[in-house]
Amino acid sequence: MSRKNIVELRNVTMRFGGVTAVSELTMDIPEGSIVGLIGPNGAGKTTVFNVITGFYRPTEGEVVFAGRGITGMDPHRICSLGMARTFQNIRLFYNETALENVMIGRHVRRSGHWWGAVLGLPGTVREERNIRESARQLLERIGLDAYADETASSLPYGAQRRLEIARALATEPKFLLLDEPAAGMNPQESLELMNFIRQIRDEFHLTILLIEHDMKVVMGVCEHIWVLEYGKLIAEGNADAIRSNPRVIEAYLGEDVNNVAD
Amino acid sequence: MSLELFLQHFFNALTLGSLYGLIAIGYTMVYGILRLINFAHGDILMLGAYFVFYGTTLFCLPWPVAVVVAILGSAGLGVLMDKIAYRPLRDAPRISALISAIAVSFFLESLAVVVFTGLPRPVHQPEWLVSIITIGGARLMPLTLLVPGVTAILVAALLYVVYHTKPGLAMQAISKDIETTRMLGVSVDKIIALAFAIGSALAAASGIMWALRYPQINPYMGVFPGFKAFIAAVFGGIGSIQGAVIGGLMLGFIEIMAVAFFPELSGYRDAFAFILLVVVLLVKPTGLFGEKQKEKI
Amino acid sequence: MTASRENSSSFRNHTLTVLAIVLLFLFLWWADGSMAEDLGLSFLPEGLNGYEVQILNLVAVYGILAISLNIIYGFTGMFSLGHAGFMAIGAYVSALCVLTPDQKEMMWIIDEILPSLAALHTPFWFSVILGGLVATVFALLIGIPVLRLGGDYLGIATLGFSEIIRVLIVNATPITNGSLGIKGIPCHTDLFTSFIWLLVVVFCTVRLLSSNFGNVLKAVRDDEIAAQVMGINVFHTKLFSFCLGAFLAGVGGALLGNLLTTIDPKMFTFLLTYNILMIVVAGGLGSISGSIIGSVIITVLLEWLRVVEEPLNLGFVEIPGIPGMRMVVFSVCLLVIILYRREGIMGMREITWDGIAAFLSRFGRKKENRA
Numbered sequence: 037m038s039r040k041n042i043v044e045l046r047n048v049t050m051r052f053g054g055v056t057a058v059s060e061l062t063m064d065i066p067e068g069s070i071v072g073l074i075g076p077n078g079a080g081k082t083t084v085f086n087v088i089t090g091f092y093r094p095t096e097g098e099v100v101f102a103g104r105g106i107t108g109m110d111p112h113r114i115c116s117l118g119m120a121r122t123f124q125n126i127r128l129f130y131n132e133t134a135l136e137n138v139m140i141g142r143h144v145r146r147s148g149h150w151w152g153a154v155l156g157l158p159g160t161v162r163e164e165r166n167i168r169e170s171a172r173q174l175l176e177r178i179g180l181d182a183y184a185d186e187t188a189s190s191l192p193y194g195a196q197r198r199l200e201i202a203r204a205l206a207t208e209p210k211f212l213l214l215d216e217p218a219a220g221m222n223p224q225e226s227l228e229l230m231n232f233i234r235q236i237r238d239e240f241h242l243t244i245l246l247i248e249h250d251m252k253v254v255m256g257v258c259e260h261i262w263v264l265e266y267g268k269l270i271a272e273g274n275a276d277a278i279r280s281n282p283r284v285i286e287a288y289l290g291e292d293v294n295n296v297a298d
Numbered sequence: 299m300s301l302e303l304f305l306q307h308f309f310n311a312l313t314l315g316s317l318y319g320l321i322a323i324g325y326t327m328v329y330g331i332l333r334l335i336n337f338a339h340g341d342i343l344m345l346g347a348y349f350v351f352y353g354t355t356l357f358c359l360p361w362p363v364a365v366v367v368a369i370l371g372s373a374g375l376g377v378l379m380d381k382i383a384y385r386p387l388r389d390a391p392r393i394s395a396l397i398s399a400i401a402v403s404f405f406l407e408s409l410a411v412v413v414f415t416g417l418p419r420p421v422h423q424p425e426w427l428v429s430i431i432t433i434g435g436a437r438l439m440p441l442t443l444l445v446p447g448v449t450a451i452l453v454a455a456l457l458y459v460v461y462h463t464k465p466g467l468a469m470q471a472i473s474k475d476i477e478t479t480r481m482l483g484v485s486v487d488k489i490i491a492l493a494f495a496i497g498s499a500l501a502a503a504s505g506i507m508w509a510l511r512y513p514q515i516n517p518y519m520g521v522f523p524g525f526k527a528f529i530a531a532v533f534g535g536i537g538s539i540q541g542a543v544i545g546g547l548m549l550g551f552i553e554i555m556a557v558a559f560f561p562e563l564s565g566y567r568d569a570f571a572f573i574l575l576v577v578v579l580l581v582k583p584t585g586l587f588g589e590k591q592k593e594k595i
Numbered sequence: 596m597t598a599s600r601e602n603s604s605s606f607r608n609h610t611l612t613v614l615a616i617v618l619l620f621l622f623l624w625w626a627d628g629s630m631a632e633d634l635g636l637s638f639l640p641e642g643l644n645g646y647e648v649q650i651l652n653l654v655a656v657y658g659i660l661a662i663s664l665n666i667i668y669g670f671t672g673m674f675s676l677g678h679a680g681f682m683a684i685g686a687y688v689s690a691l692c693v694l695t696p697d698q699k700e701m702m703w704i705i706d707e708i709l710p711s712l713a714a715l716h717t718p719f720w721f722s723v724i725l726g727g728l729v730a731t732v733f734a735l736l737i738g739i740p741v742l743r744l745g746g747d748y749l750g751i752a753t754l755g756f757s758e759i760i761r762v763l764i765v766n767a768t769p770i771t772n773g774s775l776g777i778k779g780i781p782c783h784t785d786l787f788t789s790f791i792w793l794l795v796v797v798f799c800t801v802r803l804l805s806s807n808f809g810n811v812l813k814a815v816r817d818d819e820i821a822a823q824v825m826g827i828n829v830f831h832t833k834l835f836s837f838c839l840g841a842f843l844a845g846v847g848g849a850l851l852g853n854l855l856t857t858i859d860p861k862m863f864t865f866l867l868t869y870n871i872l873m874i875v876v877a878g879g880l881g882s883i884s885g886s887i888i889g890s891v892i893i894t895v896l897l898e899w900l901r902v903v904e905e906p907l908n909l910g911f912v913e914i915p916g917i918p919g920m921r922m923v924v925f926s927v928c929l930l931v932i933i934l935y936r937r938e939g940i941m942g943m944r945e946i947t948w949d950g951i952a953a954f955l956s957r958f959g960r961k962k963e964n965r966a
Contacts, residue, residue, distance in 0.1 A: 089824065115826030126819040129814050131881070131943060139807050140814045144826025146807070150835070151808035154799045160806075166805050201943050335747045386934055393674055396747055397876055401930040404869055408922035416919065521865070525758075528751060565766040572755025579744050579752065580635050 039066040042211050042243045048097035050083055057083040060265045070244045072238055072254045075264035081247045082124060085213050089121050090114040096289035114163050116144050121213035126196050130189040134180055137188050138171040141206025156264055178202040205240055214246040218253045226250055230257045305436035307558045309530035313442045315550020316449035320504035321527035322542035324497025330473040331493055333392055337399040339501055340524020341406035346372045346502025347509040348414055376498025377491045410517035417533045421513040445507050453543055465492055526571040533578050534586025608948040623786045654894045655789035656850045659796050661874040661886035663843030671836035672816030674827060675749040676868050680757030681841040682848030683863035684733055685726030689849030690777045693724030700794035706768040723849040730845025731838045738837045752866060764860045776859025784854035801883060812836055873929045877939050882963040884943030900924050
């Protein structure tokens, strides 16, 4: 495969005090792919997300996005370069409507200034209308138009998850990170989610990295999977290779045994 | 500067610092548990001073009895304040409790203006506390030695309570994780009430000594010592009792010594603490002895 | 909703807004006492007396101040207690601008006034804007270091800065006349001035907050981390909101100084900030209409509460007045609000023409059903 890599992690290590959350992780994520990051609880998956999106500056190593080093860059700068994410525990703007949530996502792509809005300059007014219109269209494409004027906190759980994705898409990302998108979904919903993920990848020309505990989703949708345990990469490859990897089975069985003991 | 003069400044700073430290303990205990800046804490100090004033003048109580009554009364007020204004807001956003605290402070000050009138009142200083003695050439009042001494005793007693008794250990547990402690069967509300009682008692004690040291009381006398003591608590690392005391002492020294060495700064004395606060928060937000807390993403 | 209906409702809303403003000014014209005179209508009841006019003026000025704090706290979620400081800056700058050189020479007795300041003499409207701008500059200087702090630490730090500003005012006698304050400021803030300023402020803030920039402020308030992921520069947004709030606080302070005609450092203590904070909380954090309703209710309430301070004669007994009592009642009211109705009068809602129309039609339908 000669696809370009959109994101590269080179020997990324993240330490908090004495604890090493991620150690010497190297990942190459090809453009246009859907890939997964899995591992038992506390393996450091979300830490990897936080390093890529700029919330943590890695202790060692570097992160490259679209051919550009983004190590230590602020999250909002990284977003403006074309990266967006969702959170494990949904983080919507709960006092705002679904439409406003998506409109906030559009902000990073606007050019007008605040005084334009105060004075009602025609350019800013037009831009304002465009933001509202494109946010409405996005909600329609994601199938949330019925909720447009509802407060985000009043949306059902599944709709909140989708709204978080819609809001991320509003920033026009090239690369989207999804943190446990299937959490709390039943098998039917998970199946729909898989189709949904493929659909947005194709429609919005995305590369998607997801963290997921639902193995059906991961194995069903990801071309390439990385497995972390205690911050270390223990395996990588396609779904079949991961499924039959003895280290992976051990890591997951170990967790299961512990769960039973609890 | 002569050694004698320096010694005099030194003891003044020690006195002021001890007072800040005592007040700061109340802030740090409440903040450590509830993450609440108890804005009304400084007003408890004022009430403690007034209780003694009226106890001795109006009710003709002997001075020691008045002090005990004032401290117990303030402790009770602290508990009452928690029960009325803060406990109903435990599950509310943190900022609501903060506004409630401001309202309580506002209430206590206005009430004091009505009951005690807004006029500053002179405080009678017992003769033996203020008759000048000379130590190593420095002219001192026994009071300036008494205040640090009393503070040391109170702090030692408090540390014993916190580290060696059951309620004290429960208090520490609550500040680490309130929910788990509740599940372990600790009566969280009672322990919090205890923290308010102890903090208020210490504030009253420092208020009484404050009134002796700076012998004039008025309804707003607690406001600035309160703000500054809070800053001392942040400086020491909020949540840490030792930190509060040390932060208080350091603030006392900064205020006295800066003016002693640079008399032209005396007009700006009240600004030092706030500048210190900003510097501390920017350089080491956890203070000298604080623990790091990071928001989980 | 179809486009034509949207258009017709926006036409209706604009008409109603213009109508409301016209009504407001007719009322002010009457209240001012000049309507009867100007129109020669002797049958009109006389306007309000000077005391009532003063209250009306205060309502407008407090409205501006409440909006300014609401932008910082209610809309952007920054707990700032530095308002009195910004107001002091606005009031002093404006006073220095509108006083004549002779007045200033006479008044500064502790130290002589700086010659360049003594010569300064500008129109009133300019002095108000300049007051706001100087407050903004201070907000920038303060905001850059302290806005990185979260929540209640920010509250203490800003409170500290407002006290430092007060200390500076007391000490900088050649500029501020120190603790003596400034007296004899011409009373520029009449009813029309204060309400025109209020309308302009309301108009501009509503324009801003209803745009996507307003949504961005609210995003920072609701969840800073999510806002960063949305590409929002949280620090810049906070700084912007803080400076905007400070500008309006400076404007409000300037108007207040020109209304009261006397200013001194004691006026601008934390108690003044608390007053404004309480208006904002009572009205509703994150609601402009709430701030205006709050300023009407609280200003009127505070004046009305003067009754409890006056001696009461019941015929058989005479209850002596209790000075300071109204502040006690006031603080209890605030405590009750925060304990039992945390979101204030309006919560985050706004009063809009659409809302009123919807309410009226619902109300009408209910009546029909009952009949």
